[in-house]
Amino acid sequence: MRTSARQTLLSAAALTIATLLAGCANTSGGGADGVQSAEGVSGSTISLGVVSDYTGPFGALATEALAGIEQFWDEQNADGGVCSTYDVELVVRDHQSNPQQAVTAYREITPQVAAYQNFAGSATMAAITPDLEVDQRIVLANTAADEAVDSKYVLPLYAKFDIDGELSVRWLIESGLLSKGDTIASIYTESDYGQLEHEGAVRAAEDNGIKVKGYQVKLTDTDLSVAVNDALAAGANAVFAGVTPGQTASIATALEGAGADLPIAGAVSAYSGSLLNTPARDYLTEHFTGTSYNVTGEFEDGVELYKRLSEANDGKPVSSDRANGYAAAALMHQLLEAACEAGDLTPEGISAQRSNIGVTDFDGYAVDFDYSTPGESPATTAFIRQPDASVPGGSRTVSDGAFGPAD
Amino acid sequence: MSDTALRTPRAPDAATQVASRAHHRRLGWGAAFIVMAGAPFVLSDYWLQLGFAACVVAISTVGLAVLARAGQITLAQPFFMAAGGLTYVVLVSPRDVPDAIGLGWPPVLALLGGVVVAGALGLLFTAISSRLDGIYLGMASIGLVLLGQHFFHNAETWSGGVNGRRVPDFEVAGITFGRTVDPPVVLGTVFDRAQMQWLLGMLFLVLVTAFVLNVFRARPGRALMAVESGRLTAAVVGVNVEAYKARAFLVASVCAGLSGVLYVQSISILSADAFDLDFALMMLAMVVIGGLGSVGGAIAGTVFVVCLPALLQSLFTTVPALDLGGASTAVLSQYVFGIAIVLVLLFKPTGLVGIFTSITAARLRPNRSATANTTRNEE
Numbered sequence: 131m132r133t134s135a136r137q138t139l140l141s142a143a144a145l146t147i148a149t150l151l152a153g154c155a156n157t158s159g160g161g162a163d164g165v166q167s168a169e170g171v172s173g174s175t176i177s178l179g180v181v182s183d184y185t186g187p188f189g190a191l192a193t194e195a196l197a198g199i200e201q202f203w204d205e206q207n208a209d210g211g212v213c214s215t216y217d218v219e220l221v222v223r224d225h226q227s228n229p230q231q232a233v234t235a236y237r238e239i240t241p242q243v244a245a246y247q248n249f250a251g252s253a254t255m256a257a258i259t260p261d262l263e264v265d266q267r268i269v270l271a272n273t274a275a276d277e278a279v280d281s282k283y284v285l286p287l288y289a290k291f292d293i294d295g296e297l298s299v300r301w302l303i304e305s306g307l308l309s310k311g312d313t314i315a316s317i318y319t320e321s322d323y324g325q326l327e328h329e330g331a332v333r334a335a336e337d338n339g340i341k342v343k344g345y346q347v348k349l350t351d352t353d354l355s356v357a358v359n360d361a362l363a364a365g366a367n368a369v370f371a372g373v374t375p376g377q378t379a380s381i382a383t384a385l386e387g388a389g390a391d392l393p394i395a396g397a398v399s400a401y402s403g404s405l406l407n408t409p410a411r412d413y414l415t416e417h418f419t420g421t422s423y424n425v426t427g428e429f430e431d432g433v434e435l436y437k438r439l440s441e442a443n444d445g446k447p448v449s450s451d452r453a454n455g456y457a458a459a460a461l462m463h464q465l466l467e468a469a470c471e472a473g474d475l476t477p478e479g480i481s482a483q484r485s486n487i488g489v490t491d492f493d494g495y496a497v498d499f500d501y502s503t504p505g506e507s508p509a510t511t512a513f514i515r516q517p518d519a520s521v522p523g524g525s526r527t528v529s530d531g532a533f534g535p536a537d
Numbered sequence: 538m539s540d541t542a543l544r545t546p547r548a549p550d551a552a553t554q555v556a557s558r559a560h561h562r563r564l565g566w567g568a569a570f571i572v573m574a575g576a577p578f579v580l581s582d583y584w585l586q587l588g589f590a591a592c593v594v595a596i597s598t599v600g601l602a603v604l605a606r607a608g609q610i611t612l613a614q615p616f617f618m619a620a621g622g623l624t625y626v627v628l629v630s631p632r633d634v635p636d637a638i639g640l641g642w643p644p645v646l647a648l649l650g651g652v653v654v655a656g657a658l659g660l661l662f663t664a665i666s667s668r669l670d671g672i673y674l675g676m677a678s679i680g681l682v683l684l685g686q687h688f689f690h691n692a693e694t695w696s697g698g699v700n701g702r703r704v705p706d707f708e709v710a711g712i713t714f715g716r717t718v719d720p721p722v723v724l725g726t727v728f729d730r731a732q733m734q735w736l737l738g739m740l741f742l743v744l745v746t747a748f749v750l751n752v753f754r755a756r757p758g759r760a761l762m763a764v765e766s767g768r769l770t771a772a773v774v775g776v777n778v779e780a781y782k783a784r785a786f787l788v789a790s791v792c793a794g795l796s797g798v799l800y801v802q803s804i805s806i807l808s809a810d811a812f813d814l815d816f817a818l819m820m821l822a823m824v825v826i827g828g829l830g831s832v833g834g835a836i837a838g839t840v841f842v843v844c845l846p847a848l849l850q851s852l853f854t855t856v857p858a859l860d861l862g863g864a865s866t867a868v869l870s871q872y873v874f875g876i877a878i879v880l881v882l883l884f885k886p887t888g889l890v891g892i893f894t895s896i897t898a899a900r901l902r903p904n905r906s907a908t909a910n911t912t913r914n915e916e
Contacts, residue, residue, distance in 0.1 A: 184867040223850055224867030229804045229811045230590055234847050237731075238583045253810040256701050260805055264716060277700060320690045322699040 169476050170244025176216045176466065176475065179223070179243035181235045182250035182272070186226035187349070187374075191402060191451050192250055195272070196222065198455025199247055201442050206463060213470035220247060229257040240265050245480050247462050248272065248455070252322045259284065268465065268481040270458050274507070275322040282504040283481055287458055288398050288423055290507035291323055295330025297534050298395040298421050299370055301514045303338050305419075307393045308368045310339035314395075315361030317345045317354060317381060318372030324349075327372030327397040352376060358384035368393045371420075375402040382410035382418065396420025398512070403449035403524025406517060414517045419528060421512035424450065424457045424496045427522035436522030450523040457496045464490065497532045510535035566743075573739040578724065582731035586803070587844055589731070592738030593799040594820070595839040596745050600792025601824045602835040603749055606758070607785040608765035610671060612817040613662070613678035616685040617790040619812035620658050621651035621797030622704075623689070623696055626807045629705050637702065638694050644708045648798050655794020656787060663783035670768075682814050689809035701808035704801045706730075707737065714802065738799060742836070745792055749832050752788070761785055765830070826881055828888030837889040846874050 827838020
């Protein structure tokens with residue numbers, strides 16, 4: 131009894147001591163040097179946060195985007211960094227598209243970073259948005275849901291999702307692939323991304339006298355043939371895809387299987403170059419057009435960019451997601467340069483540059499973004515792209531430059 | 538020497554064991570109190586917030602342990618958590634928010650409302666749960682999670698739809714458990730959101746744990762164990778099998794409701810994505826890893842599953858040899874996490890609580906048999 135009591139006491143003491151030690155090891159809250167880490171700037175290094183889904187449903191896409199971000203900063207650091215003074219380092223965390231893990235990661239690394247180079251996901255973004263008002267970290271976000279667009283600390287990397295859907299469907303109409311009296315089947319995911327995209331598609335269709343038949347699917351559904359076959363039975367003349375890339379492949383496969391010859395208008399996240407490695411490749415190449423906010427590989431700027439991205443990838447082809455990451459890093463570079471020029475690299479100082487950078491200049495890598503008014507869609511135009519295996523990144527632009535603006 | 542040993546009667550040994558267990562319990566509660574009260578003074582915000590998340594999820598998994606004690610398993614905990622969280626947000630939100638239902642209740646009443654609604658829904662489902670066993674109940678309960686997801690996505694004025702809905706901070710007697718402009722300072726430590734939420738989470742976890750342990754030690758606990766060991770046997774000794782299974786499910790759903798109210802505080806928004814089937818499977822993993830049917834196991838398993846991925850990522854990025862850079866570190870931490878789960882279950886199917894019991898038994902080898910016999914009742 132004496133032994134067990136002593137042991138329990140020792141266990142309790144050990145637990146308390148371990149807790150104390152863990153606390154002591156972490157109460158400094160920042161980097162090992164403890165210098166200005168709360169501001170995310172330590173000596174000649176600026177730390178930027180990257181929180182995305184690397185091991186969940188969007189793992190492949192997010193990993194490619196991160197590679198683009200890393201390459202930009204590697205090149206930039208070698209070229210003098212920010213203000214020819216600061217190198218940039220990335221603090222990367224995985225949230226698996228889970229809001230609780232996203233909040234945990236955000237609260238862990240916020241004291242260490244000056245801004246967020248990337249934060250992905252709509253629900254995950256919504257979870258941290260209230261904290262941004264207090265922490266004042268500017269965030270480049272892979273979402274354009276209402277919550278993100280409304281925050282003055284969030285810079286969405288797309289047009290608002292409803293505008294995105296509208297542009298995609300309007301392209302079909304202006305191309306003559308869809309006309310008054312026709313029916314479009316809108317297949318969209320049960321998510322803020324899908325629902326907003328659907329709203330935009332409906333707006334574009336109804337403005338032009340086109341009927342819409344909506345199909346809501348789950349984000350995790352892999353076989354959309356039921357929706358596709360029902361749409362065909364209802365006499366649909368085109369399909370709008372406000373879904374994930376895998377689901378776009380399912381739509382194409384189902385259409386091909388049914389012997390249908392319907393155009394597919396895709397939302398910004400409905401297509402990835404990796405779809406060219408699926409059986410849906412041929413159907414998509416002939417029938418799919420979708421929005422994109424970054425330059426595709428056949429343009430002069432695109433050729434040069436994809437060449438460098440491919441070289442850094444041991445000569446292997448890269449997807450457009452990597453180019454997206456690269457362009458996003460270029461935007462953060464502009465913000466940091468502007469903040470440095472203003473002599474204020476604190477998080478508040480970097481965030482304040484949102485209104486000062488005006489219309490963004492991506493060196494031709496992306497459409498123009500205007501972040502000066504929170505609540506407004508940062509973009510009203512998009513490139514319209516079509517799958518093309520012969521072009522680096524897996525797609526080429528079919529619109530004459532940026533298409534739009536949306537009404 | 539041998540004479541004395543041989544003559545040692547068994548009765549005093551048993552009495553000693555009982556006294557020892559009571560002593561252990563006091564020490565355990567003492568340690569819990571020290572950790573609860575001391576942590577805000579020494580731990581950073583990050584660890585406190587991670588701890589709060591673990592406490593909150595543990596309240597739900599302790600409910601699962603009650604069900605497991607009766608040989609039942611459910612995947613519906615996220616549904617009842619969502620019900621608790623949704624009720625809390627609807628009741629506590631101000632009335633004047635456009636396109637959203639809010640009743641402007643005081644947070645304490647809203648919390649109680651969340652627990653009551655989750656319990657009521659649990660009670661309704663007992664009509665099904667008390668007639669099903671094991672894997673069949675597990676499968677039936679999946680339906681609730683899918684139903685909840687669909688409701689969440691479509692009842693926009695209630696849940697905010699796919700965008701989710703802001704969660705007002707919990708307040709009681711003028712104390713806010715969230716971010717405040719002028720947080721109180723205690724002994725030189727600022728008690729802001731992280732510190733206050735930690736105290737809230739630990740307080741509720743301790744209360745729920747104490748309640749469930751008392752249930753286990755009393756007649757209902759023995760009845761639940763009888764149900765687990767065999768319906769027929771339990772019925773023969775006078776246990777109303779269906780009633781006890783229903784009560785266990787009710788306790789589990791009430792725990793989940795409370796957990797849900799606190800969980801939405803932890804993630805700041807009410808979001809359908811937070812209560813999906815993946816979460817249900819993770820909770821199942823928590824109780825299996827910790828040790829099925831044990832309160833201590835449920836808590837240990839929850840801490841393991843909630844904290845380990847974050848700890849691994851944090852550790853790997855601070856140890857240069859393990860930092861593979863970028864996403865590779867996240868991927869590696871997932872491998873290590875997966876391997877850890879497999880190893881625990883492979884070498885100790887009784888889970889973390891089994892490991893702890895083995896260590897204790899090895900240290901107290903002379904009393905091993907007595908310890909083994911009494912361990913389960915102790916938990």
